[in-house]
Amino acid sequence: MGAAHISDPSEQGGRPSSAWSRRGILAALGAVPAAALTGCSGSSDASSTTSGATASTKAARKAVVTVTPADGTRHADFTAPVEVTVTGGTLSSVAIASDRGGLTGVMNEARTRFTSTQHPYSGTTYTVSAHVTGADVQTATFTTASPSATFVGYFTPEADSTSGVGMPVSINFTEAVTDRAAVQKAITVTAEPAVEVVGHWFSDTRLDFRPETYWAAGTKITLGLRLKDVQASEGVYGTQSKDVTFHIGREQISTVDLAAKTMTVRRDGATTATYPVSGGDPEHTTWSGIMVISERFKQTRMESSTVGLGDEYDIPDVPHAQRLTTSGTFVHGNYWAPTSVFGSSNTSHGCVGLHDAKGANDSTVPGYEFYDSSMIGDVVVVENSGEVTVDPANGLNGWNMSWADWKAGSAI
Numbered sequence: 136m137g138a139a140h141i142s143d144p145s146e147q148g149g150r151p152s153s154a155w156s157r158r159g160i161l162a163a164l165g166a167v168p169a170a171a172l173t174g175c176s177g178s179s180d181a182s183s184t185t186s187g188a189t190a191s192t193k194a195a196r197k198a199v200v201t202v203t204p205a206d207g208t209r210h211a212d213f214t215a216p217v218e219v220t221v222t223g224g225t226l227s228s229v230a231i232a233s234d235r236g237g238l239t240g241v242m243n244e245a246r247t248r249f250t251s252t253q254h255p256y257s258g259t260t261y262t263v264s265a266h267v268t269g270a271d272v273q274t275a276t277f278t279t280a281s282p283s284a285t286f287v288g289y290f291t292p293e294a295d296s297t298s299g300v301g302m303p304v305s306i307n308f309t310e311a312v313t314d315r316a317a318v319q320k321a322i323t324v325t326a327e328p329a330v331e332v333v334g335h336w337f338s339d340t341r342l343d344f345r346p347e348t349y350w351a352a353g354t355k356i357t358l359g360l361r362l363k364d365v366q367a368s369e370g371v372y373g374t375q376s377k378d379v380t381f382h383i384g385r386e387q388i389s390t391v392d393l394a395a396k397t398m399t400v401r402r403d404g405a406t407t408a409t410y411p412v413s414g415g416d417p418e419h420t421t422w423s424g425i426m427v428i429s430e431r432f433k434q435t436r437m438e439s440s441t442v443g444l445g446d447e448y449d450i451p452d453v454p455h456a457q458r459l460t461t462s463g464t465f466v467h468g469n470y471w472a473p474t475s476v477f478g479s480s481n482t483s484h485g486c487v488g489l490h491d492a493k494g495a496n497d498s499t500v501p502g503y504e505f506y507d508s509s510m511i512g513d514v515v516v517v518e519n520s521g522e523v524t525v526d527p528a529n530g531l532n533g534w535n536m537s538w539a540d541w542k543a544g545s546a547i
Contacts (some may be wrong), residue, residue: 198224198267206275213257213279213364216240219249219265230264231255255279257364257372282364282372286310288322288342290358290379291429291531292511297382300349301427302512303531304332304358304381311339313368315546318342321373323359326350335536335544337528347538349514352403354383387513389505391466391487393421394519396478398466398487400508407508410501411478413469415485419444420522422464422485425534428513430458431506434495437465444484454495455506459487459515460530466515468495468502477501487517 203218204211217238219229229249231238233256240251255261258281266272288306292298304324312318315336324332324344328351334344350356357380362373389400393414400408415421435456439447442463454468468491469477476482477490491502498504514534527533533541 198222198270200224200265200267200273202263202265202275202277204277204279206277208277210280211255211277213255213259214366216254217251217261217263219263221247221265221267224267224270226265227268228266231261232264233259233261235259254364257281282370284310284371285374286312286362286367286371287373287375288360288362290360292381294379294381297384297510298512299428299510299514300352300383300386300388300512301425301514301531301534302350302381302383303427303533304344304356305531306342306344308340308342308367310367310371312342313339314366315339315342317365318362318367318373319546321361321365323357323361325357325359327355327357330354333542333545334547335533335541336546337533337544341528343531343533345533345541349386349388349534350383352383352386356381356383383512384510387509389513389515391421391515391517392519393481393487393517393521396481398489398505400505402508408504410489410505413472413476413478413483413488414481414517414520415483415522416481417521419484421481421483421487421517421520422460422525422529423517423520423522424524425532426459426464426515426517426525427531427534428457428459428466428509428511428515429461429531431509431511432456433506437467439484442484447484452493452495454491454493455489455502457506457509458530460525460532462529464525464530466505468492468500468506470502487515 199222201220217231219226225246226242226249229240231251235256238251238253238255240249242249257279260276260278263275264272286309288308291305292302319334319342326332330346332344332346334342336342357378359378360375363376365373367373385403387400387402389398391398391412391414396412398410398412399406434452434454436451437453438449439445454470456465456467458465464485466487469488470491470493472482472488474490489501489505491500495503524535525532527535
C-alpha cells in the first residue's frame with residue numbers, strides 16, 4: 136500500500152501537494168520567519184537571516200514525514216497498524232483520531248517511527264497529526280475498507296436479565312469460525328464475585344462459557360465482545376464491540392428421581408417442595424443428567440412430528456412447559472393424564488410431567504406451582520431414568536462434562 140510522503144516544496148515544483156494542506160508543507164519546512172521564506176527566492180537580505188536560523192529549524196526544514204496508510208487512501212487495510220516515520224528530523228508527538236475514537240501507539244527510541252498499538256477499525260476515516268520537532272503539525276487523512284463479509288454472535292442469556300445458577304453464557308455465531316483462538320481471545324466473561332470462567336467450543340458456530348461449579352447466587356456476570364474486525368475465517372470479520380451484563384438470582388436445583396417418580400425442589404439449600412411426576416416410558420426414556428431450563432412457556436403446542444415420533448400426539452395447549460434440551464425434552468404440566476399416574480407410572484414420550492389443569496390458570500396444581508417457582512437457568516437433574524446422560528451440546532447442558540474435559544474444549 137502506498138504511503139503519504141511530505142517533502143520540500145522544491146520537489147513539488149514550488150507548489151504544495153494537493154494531498155497536504157499549505158500548513159502541512161510549511162510544517163515540513165519548519166516554522167521559519169517570513170524573511171527566511173524570502174531567502175528561498177534568492178534575496179541577499181534573506182540569506183543573512185537564514186544564516187542565523189536555529190539548528191532545530193534547519194533540521195525541520197529537511198524533515199520528510201511518511202504516513203502509512205497514505206494520505207487520501209480510500210480503502211486502506213484495517214488489519215495492520217498505522218505507522219508514521221520521519222527522516223531528517225524527530226517526532227515530538229503523533230495523534231490518530233476518528234469518530235470511533237483515537238488510536239494510541241509507541242515511539243521508537245530515536246523518535247523517528249510511531250506505530251499504533253491497535254489496528255484501525257474498518258469503514259472509518261482517520262486523521263493523523265504528526266508534529267516534527269521545530270516544525271508545525273502535519274496532517275494526513277485516510278479511510279479504511281469495509282469487509283465484504285461479516286459475522287455476529289447471538290448470546291444467551293439476554294442483557295440485564297436474571298437467571299438461575301446453571302445458566303452458561305452461550306454464543307452462537309452467524310458464520311462458521313475457523314480461527315477459534317482469535318475469536319475466543321476477543322471475548323471475555325468475568326464474574327463478581329470473581330471465579331475462573333472458561334470457554335468451550337461445541338461446534339464451529341457455538342462457544343459456551345461457565346465456571347467449574349454452578350455460579351454463586353447473586354453473581355454479576357459481564358460479557359465483553361470485542362469482535363469488531365476480528366477475522367473468523369477467510370474474508371469474514373466481526374462487527375460487535377460491546378459489554379453486556381447478566382445477573383444470577385437465587386439457587387434452585389430440582390432433582391427428578393424416575394425410580395421414585397418424584398421431583399424434589401431445593402431453594403438455596405433447603406427443600407421447598409416435593410412433587411409426584413411421570414417420566415418417559417420404557418420405549419421413550421427420559422435423558423438422565425444435569426439439564427438447564429432454557430425456555431419457558433405458559434402454554435405451548437407440542438407435536439410428535441417435530442421430534443421424530445410421527446403423528447403420535449398433537450397437543451395445542453400444553454401448560455407450564457420449560458425446555459430442558461434442544462431435542463425436545465421439557466418439564467411441563469399435564470392435564471390429560473389421570474391424576475393417579477403421577478408418582479406411580481412413567482408414561483410420557485420422554486418429558487417430565489406434573490399434574491396440571493387445562494388453561495394453565497389453576498394455582499393449586501403442581502404444574503403451576505413448579506413453573507411459578509422457576510426461572511431460565513435453573514437446574515433440573517434427572518436420575519434413574521434408564522437412559523444415558525444427555526449430550527452436553529443438547530441444550531445448555533455443559534455441566535455434564537468434567538472440568539478437565541470442558542477446559543480441553545477451549546481454543547486458548
